[in-house]
Amino acid sequence: MTTNHTGLSRRDALKAGAGLAAAATLAGLAPQVYAAGSDTIQLALVGCGGRGTGAATDALNSKNGPTKLVAMADAYKDRLDYSHKTLTKGEKAKNVDVPTDRQFTGFEAYKQAMDCLKPGDVVILTTPPAFRWVQFTYAIQKGLNVFMEKPITVDGPSTRKMLKLGEDAAQKNLKVGVGLMCRHCDARGELFKRIKDGAIGELMLLRAVRMKGPEATCFSGPRPKEMNELEYQIRRFHSFLWASGGCYSDFLIHNIDECCWMKDAWPVKAVATGGRHYRMHNGVEQIDQNFDHYMVEYTFADGARLLLEGRTMPDCAQDFSSHGFGTKGSCVISQSSHFPTKARTYKGWNFAKDELAWQWGKEEPVPYQLEWDHLLDAIRTDKKYNEVERGAKASLVTSMGRMAAHTGRVVTFDEILNHEHEFAPDVDKLKVDGPAPLLAAADGKYPVPEPGRKKDREF
Numbered sequence: 001m002t003t004n005h006t007g008l009s010r011r012d013a014l015k016a017g018a019g020l021a022a023a024a025t026l027a028g029l030a031p032q033v034y035a036a037g038s039d040t041i042q043l044a045l046v047g048c049g050g051r052g053t054g055a056a057t058d059a060l061n062s063k064n065g066p067t068k069l070v071a072m073a074d075a076y077k078d079r080l081d082y083s084h085k086t087l088t089k090g091e092k093a094k095n096v097d098v099p100t101d102r103q104f105t106g107f108e109a110y111k112q113a114m115d116c117l118k119p120g121d122v123v124i125l126t127t128p129p130a131f132r133w134v135q136f137t138y139a140i141q142k143g144l145n146v147f148m149e150k151p152i153t154v155d156g157p158s159t160r161k162m163l164k165l166g167e168d169a170a171q172k173n174l175k176v177g178v179g180l181m182c183r184h185c186d187a188r189g190e191l192f193k194r195i196k197d198g199a200i201g202e203l204m205l206l207r208a209v210r211m212k213g214p215e216a217t218c219f220s221g222p223r224p225k226e227m228n229e230l231e232y233q234i235r236r237f238h239s240f241l242w243a244s245g246g247c248y249s250d251f252l253i254h255n256i257d258e259c260c261w262m263k264d265a266w267p268v269k270a271v272a273t274g275g276r277h278y279r280m281h282n283g284v285e286q287i288d289q290n291f292d293h294y295m296v297e298y299t300f301a302d303g304a305r306l307l308l309e310g311r312t313m314p315d316c317a318q319d320f321s322s323h324g325f326g327t328k329g330s331c332v333i334s335q336s337s338h339f340p341t342k343a344r345t346y347k348g349w350n351f352a353k354d355e356l357a358w359q360w361g362k363e364e365p366v367p368y369q370l371e372w373d374h375l376l377d378a379i380r381t382d383k384k385y386n387e388v389e390r391g392a393k394a395s396l397v398t399s400m401g402r403m404a405a406h407t408g409r410v411v412t413f414d415e416i417l418n419h420e421h422e423f424a425p426d427v428d429k430l431k432v433d434g435p436a437p438l439l440a441a442a443d444g445k446y447p448v449p450e451p452g453r454k455k456d457r458e459f
Contacts (some may be wrong), residue, residue, distance in 0.1 A: 166388025201328030408451030
């Protein structure tokens with residue numbers, strides 16, 4: 001199962017680069033065997049849900065290929081089967097070579113999938129975020145380049161682990177992409193430059209809004225009797241704080257990150273409110289841990305504010321956008337979801353047509369594709385490329401706002417970073433048929449945040 005499937009060109013490259021590879025290994029660096037356009041980069045997909053399937057598709061479609069998917073892993077076979085069926089349709093099917101002996105299931109499947117790769121190949125980590133540090137650790141040991149989905153941490157302890165792992169990956173010259181694709185957007189990049197050049201003056205206020213109906217698995221009814229508790233929580237990971245940081249972390253991180261990018265800083269504290277209006281959905285009582293609305297005020301070191309509004313309720317007014325307000329004008333960071341942004345700046349603060357100062361005005365490349373183009377280019381040209389620190393800090397700032405809402409306290413950046421409540425400390429020891437990190441009460445419900453009552457931990 002560890003056979004090299006790339007053919008003669010790769011063997012030639014390895015032979016020609018043997019001396020360099022040996023020197024790199026002695027220096028503690030992962031050997032880079034790819035030259036631009038000369039070889040196929042092999043991929044392994046770990047986590048075969050919708051986002052993982054999408055990431056694999058983007059990797060196969062990259063202009064910086066050729067790439068080939070050679071291994072897949074998931075805890076559960078039905079998810080892997082569906083993803084494989086999806087990826088073997090259409091034009092890119094010829095670049096998918098994953099026979100049954102390279103399809104792996106179970107909690108150790110990630111190791112088996114990575115064992116099918118060679119140093120310099122890429123593993124795609126798109127399991128629930130709680131497992132990210134565990135699988136990233138093994139990828140570093142194997143000398144693999146990595147793409148990992150956001151968020152990459154869910155609490156302070158896992159953030160500290162990821163920051164250290166990011167340093168370890170950099171020392172080995174591994175390239176690591178994090179799925180905060182907004183950072184790869186051309187339109188946002190131009191807007192950032194203009195803000196830095198003073199186009200709207202000093203940026204003092206940002207407003208990020210994600211008000212939509214229920215999405216993915218953010219709310220959950222009672223666990224089916226035929227399914228054990230751990231499988232239920234993993235399959236519905238948006239419903240559980242240990243697995244994903246809940247809907248707050250998974251859904252709101254992009255809005256938070258793009259605003260922090262425009263400010264070119266991370267906030268130092270957060271105060272928030274939030275709650276749950278409805279415990280019934282379609283006539284079924286919901287037993288998950290999520291609030292259905294959040295309001296957070298983040299404060300930056302210079303006193304500037306980011307106001308974040310999140311709502312996950314059906315049949316309410318919807319908005320999905322981010323804006324900035326400076327001392328001389330304002331800007332649209334994103335207008336409707338993540339893409340296209342239609343980024344622009346205004347001379348005033350009313351977003352009036354007659355005050356429009358600049359707009360992107362061109363077709364916007366898809367940022368989901370760009371993040372893969374940039375990662376694969378860095379691999380082929382051996383550029384420094386490591387998004388772990390930024391991804392970890394974006395995840396931590398997201399957790400900071402979530403904790404402020406869930407505890408009812410002001411939470412600082414340093415406090416959340418150094419907090420000792422690890423949501424799933426033994427996540428690396430979980431077994432498919434074993435107990436879950438979170439246990440339901442006798443009535444089948446899970447513990448929920450209680451602001452003002454539970455002050456030192458979120459649940």
